[in-house]
Amino acid sequence: MDSDTGSIGSRSSSPDLVVDDAGSFFSNKMFQTYCKDREEAAQAMTERCPGGGKAKTRSELNKDEVQELRLKVNSRERKRMHDLNQAMDGLREVMPYAQGPSVRKLSKISTLLLARNYILMLSSSLEEMKKLVGDVYGGAGIQSRTAAHPAVTAAAVPAAHLPLHPLAQSLHSLVGGAPSALSAAPTAAIPSPRSPPTTSFLGFHSPVPGLLKEPLHLTSSYRHFPGMPCPCSLCQPLPTTTSTLHNLSMTK
DNA sequence: TAGGCCATCTGGTCCT
DNA sequence: AGGACCAGATGGCCTA
Numbered sequence: 255m256d257s258d259t260g261s262i263g264s265r266s267s268s269p270d271l272v273v274d275d276a277g278s279f280f281s282n283k284m285f286q287t288y289c290k291d292r293e294e295a296a297q298a299m300t301e302r303c304p305g306g307g308k309a310k311t312r313s314e315l316n317k318d319e320v321q322e323l324r325l326k327v328n329s330r331e332r333k334r335m336h337d338l339n340q341a342m343d344g345l346r347e348v349m350p351y352a353q354g355p356s357v358r359k360l361s362k363i364s365t366l367l368l369a370r371n372y373i374l375m376l377s378s379s380l381e382e383m384k385k386l387v388g389d390v391y392g393g394a395g396i397q398s399r400t401a402a403h404p405a406v407t408a409a410a411v412p413a414a415h416l417p418l419h420p421l422a423q424s425l426h427s428l429v430g431g432a433p434s435a436l437s438a439a440p441t442a443a444i445p446s447p448r449s450p451p452t453t454s455f456l457g458f459h460s461p462v463p464g465l466l467k468e469p470l471h472l473t474s475s476y477r478h479f480p481g482m483p484c485p486c487s488l489c490q491p492l493p494t495t496t497s498t499l500h501n502l503s504m505t506k
Numbered sequence: 507t508a509g510g511c512c513a514t515c516t517g518g519t520c521c522t
Numbered sequence: 523a524g525g526a527c528c529a530g531a532t533g534g535c536c537t538a
Contacts, residue, residue: 328515330525335513361511510534521526 345369 346353346360349368353359360368 324516331516331527332514334526339513363511363533508538510535510537512533514532514534515530516531517529519526519528 342362342365346365349360349365349372351360351368
């Protein structure tokens with residue numbers, strides 16, 4: 255949307271707005287009740303304290319100053335919400351969900367739920383990858399080695415921005431072999447581009463081929479889509495069992 | 507037309 | 523005192 259210039263927004267949806275001669279606006283209800291008293295108070299105040307050099311208290315503000323203050327506060331709040339929406343857009347950009355003019359934007363609640371599930375999935379994948387790397391290397395001291403290994407550390411970074419490490423490919427050849435389930439994914443779960451995904455869709459239960467970004471073609475029989483769960487055990491989201499994951503919550 | 511989603515305004519509360 | 527944050531209220535837009 256637009257602007258935090260303090261002028262009326264592109265969606266003039268504000269209730270009880272009145273426009274005065276100067277083109278500014280107030281909350282009618284608020285302004286009537288507010289200014290009725292304030293005006294009298296300010297009138298009395300200016301009569302009592304004409305031209306005082308001190309900063310005025312709120313009770314000393316006259317009608318115009320109250321309006322100016324209100325506009326200032328509104329503008330700040332608009333800016334705050336715009337910043338919030340900008341951050342929300344940034345989050346949408348890294349979500350494994352199709353973006354484009356023909357695709358309806360994820361709602362805020364959907365974005366948050368999807369992000370949560372995405373994080374859980376990545377955490378699970380990371381845990382499983384650590385286990386697999388541990389199996390590959392075996393023995394003690396694996397923790398320090400895996401912690402420093404690029405394949406492991408890279409998993410903590412959003413997958414949409416990273417190619418799969420060669421080690422991960424070799425791990426796939428170790429565990430892989432089953433045909434890809436992606437191509438056979440049921441389309442019933444695919445939301446219409448014009449309708450936002452439901453919360454069940456956001457649970458990542460079935461990948462959505464048509465809405466995926468460019469897949470990574472690996473040497474194994476699996477097709478990997480950045481940021482999306484793959485049918486193999488390495489990439490399949492696991493039931494959340496760690497206490498760390500249990501601490502993740504959408505509640506405030 | 508109902509319901510979902512959103513932007514905006516507003517007043518209260520907390521913090522610096 | 524001023525700003526940030528929050529939640530409630532309200533009305534517009536869009537879709538099923």
